[in-house]
Amino acid sequence: MKKANAAIGFIGIGVMGKSMAEHILDAGYSLLVYNRTKSRADELAERGAVWKDTVAEVAKEADMIITMVGYPNDVEEVYFGNNGILSNAKPGTYVIDMTTSEPSLAKKIYVEAKNKGICSLDAPVSGGDVGAKNAELTIMVGGDKEDFENVLPIFEIMGKNIVLQGTAGAGQHTKMCNQIVIASNMIGVSEAMLYAKRAGLDPETVLKSISAGAAGSWSLSNLAPRMIKGDFEPGFFVKHFVKDMSIALAEAEAMGLRTPGLQLSKYLYDEIMEEHKGDKGTQILYELLDK
């Protein structure tokens, strides 16, 4: 794809999607954008992105379409709906779902796309709001090697650690591995920070000791400081994390895999959802356990 005449469509301008789309725009590509709530695309439009009123319009005009929507249902609708991508994209178009979604759905998109001469990759990301802002996302990709190589320059605009994990669905499966690790780790990080507080320690000084050692993790370094400050604003939404864990649990169950940590985490975050705090950041688990 040459920049001069390549148009990239971006569907889904959320916390992450907006930063990602900005980087593509900054790299000099024509950007066509669609979002369910139009106002969220205003800033991008001011910076030169072209607003499209429907997914179909984006699909018809773009040479590559990136989707970054909320839930598997949204992915399903955007790809398979009457005015969706697969009914409207030209043969030869690249479609890349960067939403964290179901591995089985990624495979379904791939097969249907292939039938129409469309190249499909599943490419969910990790790294949260900060990673998206700094173009340092981890991108986990499933699909054909040739397609991956052709799209790599675009991935490199948004991320740093970009790995082809296997055939269609492998990107989503890898993202599930990522979320499974985080699910249990969030519990440990929350419990430890509460323990520190109740033991009369200074939690920030505790972090100086434990962040660099065997307990060290991204969550401990990045989310524990927010917990301590009582900052529960979303880097990563509780409601999205619950969605991811639901997918992972269903997949694990289908594999006959024992995942007590994932189950416990899902149970705790469901409690947070019941408190209507799905729009908070995942670090709010700290607050739930502080009771």
Add this chain to the structure above:
Amino acid sequence: MKKANAAIGFIGIGVMGKSMAEHILDAGYSLLVYNRTKSRADELAERGAVWKDTVAEVAKEADMIITMVGYPNDVEEVYFGNNGILSNAKPGTYVIDMTTSEPSLAKKIYVEAKNKGICSLDAPVSGGDVGAKNAELTIMVGGDKEDFENVLPIFEIMGKNIVLQGTAGAGQHTKMCNQIVIASNMIGVSEAMLYAKRAGLDPETVLKSISAGAAGSWSLSNLAPRMIKGDFEPGFFVKHFVKDMSIALAEAEAMGLRTPGLQLSKYLYDEIMEEHKGDKGTQILYELLDK
């Protein structure tokens, strides 16, 4: 303490203790060693350490005594037994318990030591066998600031991240925070690696994607590769981890703190203990869940 005439006693020559004692010897200090199983001190003796037949002999002759034993009961005996440290050490001696042990016991040692003019610090470590070998341990210290500053040069021989966390017991409490984080994270890491295998992914390629992102942790980088290879040899013993978690659970309960992740982890590692695998490394949780 001047090297020329300072004798350091080291009690407890286990996986960690041996490396730590070696570094002190290499730094040029006189080293007096005692261990329940004498043969474990043979190599140190060949390198110039002086074997002592009892804790009391070490205590009488050393200017500073480091203890790195197994369980709180061992700590209790080594410090408070008839032939223990506190009955035999000279006033002005520094006693430093680097065993992971009970915060309340650390306070008890401190008070009793203070009564006898002995300076006590609790200074448990993190970083495992590799950290001990490379003199890169994290050392979490509780006690008086002046004592901490006097002992710091010795800590710096064994570790890199050395922080005074507060008064007596604060080192142990900080170590509990460390273990609480690890307890849940080990579950997530194990589940994710098993998920990767069952989903038909290449677990090592998955690690390339997820180790650097929001799921990244010391355990994921250092223990997941051992899980994948089926290497369950101890860096950190299951039996010691179970001991640590028991202490943390008791403390958390006393604080009225909800620790479902810690409870779950303790439950799972108890299953491993029932399989008589307490001498394996903590990464063996992977094997338990692979059923």
